[in-house]
Amino acid sequence: MSWLTQLPHQIPFRAASTGRIINDKTIEGSFLCTANDTAPPQIMLAEAMAQLAGGLVFREAHGLLTGIDHCEIDRPIEPGDIVALTVTLEAEFGGTYRFSGIGSIGGLQCVRGRFHLAQA
Numbered sequence: 001m002s003w004l005t006q007l008p009h010q011i012p013f014r015a016a017s018t019g020r021i022i023n024d025k026t027i028e029g030s031f032l033c034t035a036n037d038t039a040p041p042q043i044m045l046a047e048a049m050a051q052l053a054g055g056l057v058f059r060e061a062h063g064l065l066t067g068i069d070h071c072e073i074d075r076p077i078e079p080g081d082i083v084a085l086t087v088t089l090e091a092e093f094g095g096t097y098r099f100s101g102i103g104s105i106g107g108l109q110c111v112r113g114r115f116h117l118a119q120a
Helices: 040-059
Strands: 018-024 025-033 064-075 081-090 096-105 108-117
Touching: 018 040, 025 040, 040 081, 040 096, 040 108, 064 096, 081 108
Parallel strands: none
Antiparallel strands: 018 025, 025 081, 064 108, 081 096, 096 108
């Protein structure tokens, strides 16, 4: 069973389409933008990065997105776009975690940001 099925967010609110843990600080995954998404693509993209980050650090408990720092999206994300994501754990502060994430479409970087999760 994939850890994605253990997220409290499921379709239509689960934004991460795939996820694969690379090591204890890095996870890769994807976000598939669809016309049926429940929120604007920019929000779903940031949520996908947060969900991947949660899959990296929360095995037994759930986490909360507590902040987004300077998330930039360089081009419109449109239905049919598949954004390849890499999320990296930068720091842990006693149950609060800081991550950076980048995403690309067709090998061209289109999103980058830093965000924070806390254990619920």
